[in-house]
Amino acid sequence: MSNQALFVLGGTGERGVCCPGLLTAPLDEGQAVELAKVFKALGDPVRLRLLSMIASRAGGEICVCDLTPAFDLSQPTISHHLKLLRQAGLIDCERRGTWVYYWLLPDMTDRLAGILTRPVGGPVPAPAEAPS
Amino acid sequence: MSNQALFVLGGTGERGVCCPGLLTAPLDEGQAVELAKVFKALGDPVRLRLLSMIASRAGGEICVCDLTPAFDLSQPTISHHLKLLRQAGLIDCERRGTWVYYWLLPDMTDRLAGILTRPVGGPVPAPAEAPS
DNA sequence: GACCTGATTCGACGTCTGTCTATTCAAGAT
């Protein structure tokens, strides 16, 4: 159950349109639960660094053995964080011989970016911030 | 210390350019810690729903008294979640008479969207997903 | 086969988080 978390996120099928969006209409319970899983995965400094290392890697993928030494953490801990990122649908991996390689799944980050992007008009510009 | 969390996020000054980005280069420790605080604030279904209710509100702001009854939670719990969103720099509030009104701070969501957006070229398209 | 190395899984443990009730604070109304 990796990418089951895609309700608002765009669904698994084609979905050209630009996402309902967090900022345009109230999320319902189920949507919020699914979305929260993904943001929760991003809510840890170690996982953010892992994700950015994976995403920015020239060639598109990186070996666990190149990730681990960048942290002052045990190897099982890194493995744990990678698992959470994978369960959130942000990355995927494959074993090749002795090593395991990870890569970004850009669909998910694209969807998140879309969800956080305000529509041109917005729900209404907001009158001002300090009336009194 | 509300908006102290803006390193990668764009800084407090003007910063027209489109953010270093999570996906283009490895985040350093400090950047990751600050960014994680914001994503952590988004990593809860209740807070996501609160944020979306606030953001999508016509007029730009909403009274706490309109938020609370939408949830099956105690009033202090809602207050607690609003505080976390505020500390993350995602919303702000103001008391007007008996009531307290909240509104979105779009700068933060804009920055997050930018951070999650891949640059046109990308760090390199990624060769393919399943070599072997 | 036995052995070695890279990576994941398992259990345990301390900390952090979400929730509650009770209390306090702020602003009006009587």
Place this chain on the structure above:
DNA sequence: ATCTTGAATAGACAGACGTCGAATCAGGTC
């Protein structure tokens, strides 16, 4: 001044989370 209502704070507590060491699994080498 006292009371009432809306909201925030304080303290408590169960459950989730991040980390570790030990054990297990997957491949390759000898």
